Amino acid sequence: MVTIPDFEEAVEAPVSPPDVLPTMETEQIALPTSSIISRPGVGTTGKHIPLLTNLFKVAAEARDAIFFQYSVTITSEDKRVVESKGFGRKVIDRLHQTYSSELGGKSFVYDGERTLYTVGPLPDNKFEFKVLLEETFSFPKGSTERPGVNGTPCEENKRTKCSFQSKAFTVEISFAAKIPLQSIALSLKGIESYANSQDALRVLNIILRQRAANRGCLLVRQSFFHGDSRDIIDVGGGVTGVRGFHSSFRLTQGGLSLNKDVATTMIVKPGPVIDFLLTHQNVRETRHINWAKAKRILKNLRVRATHRNQEFKIAGFSEKPCIQQLFSMKIKNGEDNNTEQTVDLTVYDYFAKHHDIELTSSTYLPCLDVGKPNRPIFLPLELCTLVPLQRYRKALSPVQKASLVEQSRQKPQERIKILTNAIGNSCYEDDTVLAACGISIDKQFTPVDGRVLETPKLKVGKNEDCFPNNGRWNFKKKTLLEPSHIDYWAVVNFSAICDTSFITRELIKCGMSKGMNIERPYTLIEEEAQTRKLNPVARVEKMFDLLISKLTREPKLILCVLPERKNCDIYGPWKRKCLCEAGVVTQCISPLKITDQYLTNVLLKINSKLGGINSLLAIEHSGHLPLIKDTPTMILGMDVSHGSPGQSDIPSIAAVVGSRCWPLISRYRASVRSQSPKVEMIDALYQPLNDGNDDGIIRELLLDFYSSCNRRKPTQIILFRDGVSESQFNQVLNIEVNQIIKAYKHIGEDDVPKFTVIVAQKNHHTKMFQANALENVPPGTVVDTKIVHPKNYDFYMCAHAGMIGTSRPVHYHVLLDEIGFSPDGLQNLINSLSYVNQRSTTATSIVAPICYAHHAAAQMAQFLNFDDLSESNIPIPELPRLHKNVRTSMFFC
Template identity: 50%
Template sequence: MDPCGRSQAGSSSAPLPPSSAIAPAKDELFPALRRDFGRIGHKVQLLTNHFNVWLDTKENFFYLYNVNLTYDDNGNPVTGKSIGRRVMDKVLVTYANSLQGKGFAYDGEHNLFTLGSLAQNLFQLKVVLDDVYSGSAGGSIIPQGGAGKRMKRQSQSKTIKVQIRFAAKIPIKSIVSVLRGQETEHFQEAINVLDVVLRDHAAKKGCLLVRQSFFKGDKCTGIGGGALACHGFYTSFRATQGGLTLNVDASTTVVIQQGPVMDFLLSNQNLRVPQDIDWNKAKRTLKNLRVKVSPSGKEGKITGLSERICREQTFMMKRRNGDREVEVTVYEYFVHHRNISLGYSADFPCINIGKPKHPNYVPIEFCELVSLQRYTKALSVQQRASIVETSRQKPRDRMKFLIDALRTNNYDKNGFLCSAGISIYPDFTRVEGRVLPTPKLICGNNESFVPRNGRWNFNNKRLWTACKIEKWAVVNFSFRCNTNQICETLMRCGNMKGVNVSNPLGIFEEDPRLRRSSPFERVDSIFKNMENSLSEPPMFILCILPERKNSDIYGPWKRKCLSIIGIVNQCIVPTRVNDQYMTNVLLKINAKLGGLNSILTIENKMEPSFATRIPTMIFGMDVSHGPPGRSDIPSIAAVVGSTHWPCLSRYRASVRNQSPRTEMIASLFMPGPENKDNGIIRELLQDFCSNTGKRPEQIIIFRDGVAESQFSQVLNIELDQIMEACKFFDEHWNPRFLLIVAQKIHHTKFFQAGSPENVQPGTIVDNQVCHPNRNDFYLCAHAGMIGTTRPTHYYVLYDELNLHADELQGLVHSLCYVYQRSTTAVSLVAPICYAHLAAAQMGQFIKYDEASESASSHGGVTSSCEVLVPELPRLNRKVQSSMFFV
């Protein structure tokens, strides 16, 4: 494999010529190998939440067995991981002799792992479990003992057939091979075995399992809406340069508030009295949740609600002698036949824990939601903010939490780990990091400066390229704001920063009578007002929204401005109008209108780099998906490109939608009729060429949002599309490519040794906890002000530029300082941030009717159903080259 990541035949290690990258006959691409290590920056000693693992086993293989569980009476498969684990725990005890006392790790479904082989390749076993929930139909679940028909038991003893069949051997030495820098096909399978061992260990402790995160339920915080932020921990074995490690980190998930169902519904719908409950919404919310029925204590799963209230809902009850059936209400059954008085539930629907066609009704006051059930509905803005707030931990607090988690889990007592000779050291791993030099910036009047602690300001400074704000208007949807004060402050701040702000053409206040109209009607009405009042359309509009972040006007407003009319605009929700606030607004306006607030010195050729000496184009790519449970919402793919080389601070975006939950971007290269490419890459390339008069010789691609398991797709699908688009653009043009993936969703953290503070901005680590042979590094470019700083993990997947580590890392660090929206270094390179913003803003264009909410509550459209993807409105040509997204 060459440094670019191409598979090669023969023994030569020389890279292929650039033109071969887009030749018709393609080799499969693999992640690039590390070329060297960075040297620039002053060294710092750090601790990381990777714990060294010692592997010393005499066994050569893990053995994989397939497990098949079925009910003995009807042959139906056993569903549910919790029942599966109970079955296999019983197998381990009942058939200890047949298994020769050998322990195993079970994933709760079909995979069982052992260290060394079992005595047989096939086992056919039977076990009996007590209190297995069967979901059988009946009249009503009622307590035992009393008059009337005995209840038909939902939970009963069950005989379960267990088939264990040998499937494969997984070489343990594959772990050692990767640690030595040798790629092996079985490595990930072997690591997965160890991760299953930890999951099995956590399951036996009664934890809620969410992939590799485990939650006991003893650390929960309310976030509103009947939901709780549940705090636990994450574990994963990792192959690093320093050897095998266990990565342990804090983790948070959202669970349902346990307790009476009625209390949950009141909290979920933010109500005070049960009479106001929306029972259609309640039915969607409660479906598939588990409840404990009192006083029997048995558990069942909610399948729905009764169509009528408890007093009126009837079912056929057999008389004691069984001769005939009579129709009774659920209320009559409990009060008159069971002598059990009902309180508030008589006038509300019953809970159905049977089947839709064979219901099993229970009065709602007898049902309590059991603990540790995941909340899978879309979270509100307030809930998400609460999760962030409750999950923050200062570095020292996080370190203590992780040490406690490792100690309380007693991994050294796990039989499987002990048999495998696996020991986990209880101390944080020490690593050597470097703090990179802070990039120099330039603002107006060619004034250069160096940010301090990842921050700077424009006090007594002017913007690098200041636009003129002429022919502009103000639209006010809020009755709280003083629009005259806003205009005066904006003009004053603009003049101080070198931005010439004229008086607005007009200030348009919304008619208060329209505030109950639909968002589309409100937007159309105020635009008609402007058209009737102004002789020509404004070039810029400042829009004052009534609510922060979740205004229903925002989407229709952006669509009207950016897609239909083509007007640059800025939305604000000012809580306090002062110079600092309006200066921050001014930075966004200036960038949208074509100005630049500050640039890197390397862009001005004061300190040229490899990206400014040679025509270079930079792409940032991201895909935005709908909220959890909404599989009917299309994914939005956005790509931004730098189009004004040698400037690396100005970008334009191209955005398309695609099938829901699709991560790979499908519209990079779209050849069509008449020899025309309608893809994203050609659109951006045309802008670059028209603005610079050149074709880029180097193309640097930053990709966000993909996991390690998707690296091959990014290389062999997305990169291939980009190369094809370039070849289609000009078959004689052979640019060189650099592809870097940026990951924020990972669990590696760094701590300063001997200090309670976060690591310094610019801290970089490319050793010890990085991949044994691939080219990756961690960078904390920003200043972590709250909580523990999360570094960005950069993977170099493809490199035809043959960059030294210092060149590459320096560019990545510098691109965290060109984010035009703020005066701080950001945690991700700006092109990726811009792609994320563009996808989010264009996603606002698509509005869905309220009927889709019912689909989301039932899990949305399944993967087997074809989802109609509505066409995403295109940007108006007047604004398509602007930085509308900042």
């Protein structure tokens, strides 16, 4: 694969554009609201190709069927509302078994929370039932093996949230709404709005979730995982991937369909907690365990106490080891059983005296705390095992990611076989609720007509044409279109195993073959051996001080040889030092794979960062881009990256890249900000200050466009937005686009630019397969009929060549098109934008502006150590701004 390695980034040295435009206050601007446009037509260009998709046609015969929605409240004997989904399902299951006749023999569809559905009404609109569970569903009565606070066993101290002490529950059911199944058919015919069918679709999807829950599956939205040993992928570190299936009902032009696909999620390896910690932290002895890290990993996971076979949720650890940790316990007073006394016991003594268990391996280890903040419950580690099918919510290491990809990839024909077997064995016809709706599901893949768009031609050095083959090209015997000249640069080496003299000679030699004139480096700095034991920030500071002492002027480039690989702890501090403080372009390389191809990839990145151009679209090079060549047009790529699911308290990173040097569409600059955790809408597009100025992202990019385009302002904006769901489309149109308009007006413009707004989604489960071939669909494959939205303007495109596994097309949604592209024109523009990524010699699966925004966010996120910050109580600082010398560079390449 010839995609440029991820190990670098950079910056160049142009000065940021002057603030040449007048400003004005526009706080009270009245902005229009926009609605999502309908499909204007379909594309016709390209070679037609027969395809299969993993959508299965659904027939609903009982068109007069009506779902009745009921609100459910479950309370225990002490009037506590039951919130646990798993426990709620057990109560409702028992209710159905006990009171089936009173409920008219109706089958339930329960969402696990506060709503259930039936096909047709229940006998009454309101019910109240008493439900009894066996002791296996609640904690055993009189249990004393869980040391609590003040010495009272958990069942006897009347703690409200320790467990459900009673076995009796009150279930209240009351009618809420009617949802006709026919709304789906009516919306497809255009008689009712598409929104009216969403409630019925939601109920159908809840039926699928309930089926999976009844089989004991792990539910992750609409993906279900059973945990069969044949579906387990061990990726190391106590973490395994588990294969399952995504199943969801969807509305398409062709009618109601079931989307079924292979899915994978990560789970912690079940078994003894101590074994998991040793494996996860890659240590051999418990004395080497990092307990702060262990707490982050284990918090909220469930364990089973082996001495009583009960489950608990982990809250943390005890402050002291098991043999020292005291708790208070009430015991009967001698022969007089009517009085009690309070005694203090260690957890170790408690288990020895009351359970005849002599602890061994966890004696000097902290206990698990499975209680509440003010009432801990301590369990020795050696008596606790992690229960199966628990999601692992932390980020995988690079080694784990590589292992997962290697073991989970499936070729197209293999995936077809797996899905064919899955749909054949699903037994949907046996489901009583689906049967009551008259639902039947075809077992054949849906055929669809695809088109393969023409591959765009590229221009490289010496005005040569370059014709990509199967979405790929290379620079063998070719030169860069606009190579940079590197006359004064330096090399720093953090690696103890690397010959930097060899690397620089090979880099200069490779650059010469690509048309880049690279002089010998002015200085080459090796890290001193004694500094390698310092923390990463100190190592970077020492290296930089040494470098500055050797230089006579500001270098054009600093080449940094990392200790091992990009994902080392030097990377973030080094990038921050160069890009934010020094204002110098830097390129990081790995010392482990110095090959000609690797160095070529590195040179592509260096050239882009220094303002050079590796290649352009031929139509871009000639200045003949339709609808763009005659009107100043700015292309924006927007993305927000969030912390891993287990990092709920670290900021999200919003990145926007904007095109520059119109009429080119291959040159970009980025603007990045931090914002509130898990917030998807970008809140810094327009950011008015107290003095009336705007410090937002869009103003920064607009000024740069103005400066780089001979003082021309964009009158057209093509916006590509990544990472938003269908429910957020209106927010993109009416919040984010309006913020862009505000920023535009704030620089003194009365006219509003024309917008074309496109959302790109990769997180979906629609796959396309060639009907008559074993390999992936060819690059440039587009589908805009039959399997697309019944009304809105969307299409699927697979712009890249899938070399490994099964290709995933990008689902593009056109929300607004004031510029007026034809379907063919827009699809060809998007396909072409997959060939302009300057760091790659393959067509990217998604348009380059979105790739750049993703890279910019990921790189600048490493400027802060979020793992350390999330453990502290101090506010997390904002991301540092780039130095003015590198602000306009493509540092994200």
